[in-house]
């Protein structure tokens with residue numbers, strides 16, 4: 678509730694009190710084909726299929742976006758799209774996935790540790806459950822009964 682009340686005011690402080698000053702095109706995450714690369718780019722070529730976060734510069738709802746090859750301080754980052762994901766599926770990964778991986782790395786999970794993911798069926802929790810299992814943890818997930826089947830698809834979860 679506090680988040681819902683504070684959000685418009687904080688957004689205006691950041692992006693302009695009366696009208697948007699820094700961010701004119703919304704969109705935090707996207708997927709698509711690389712149209713062209715700068716002369717110093719080594720990891721990507723025109724035609725590559727990628728998915729990306731534009732970070733706090735936003736702009737992913739545009740038809741084209743220019744992103745840095747390596748992660749920027751604004752958290753923009755680009756990765757090759759796995760062949761078994763559609764563009765739609767890949768575009769849904771960055772926000773929840775990046776949030777989950779950052780926090781789980783900070784937790785420095787060791788194999789055999791017990792990890793509780795509160796909100797296991799959500800955008801962040803979806804990745805947090807799978808990453809914690811990847812790090813070898815014994816995962817307990819909390820979600821609604823209606824989402825138990827979804828969360829259990831990712832392996833043995835208590």
Ligand SMILES: NC(=O)c1ccc[n+]([C@@H]2O[C@H](COP(=O)([O-])OP(=O)(O)OC[C@H]3O[C@@H](n4cnc5c(N)ncnc54)[C@H](OP(=O)(O)O)[C@@H]3O)[C@@H](O)[C@H]2O)c1
Pocket residue numbers: 772773776795796797798799800801802819820821822824
């Ligand atoms: N998405 C992001 O990148 C991001 C970034 C920074 C911070 N956050 C913060 O991380 C939190 C989760 O974000 P999200 O995007 O993953 O949200 P979400 O997709 O809406 O998922 C919310 C999760 O919380 C569970 N939940 C909802 N109400 C609950 C309750 N009363 N008791 C226990 N569990 C409850 C939901 O379970 P059921 O649906 O199964 O009920 C679901 O697993 C939020 O506080 C958000 O502000 C998110």
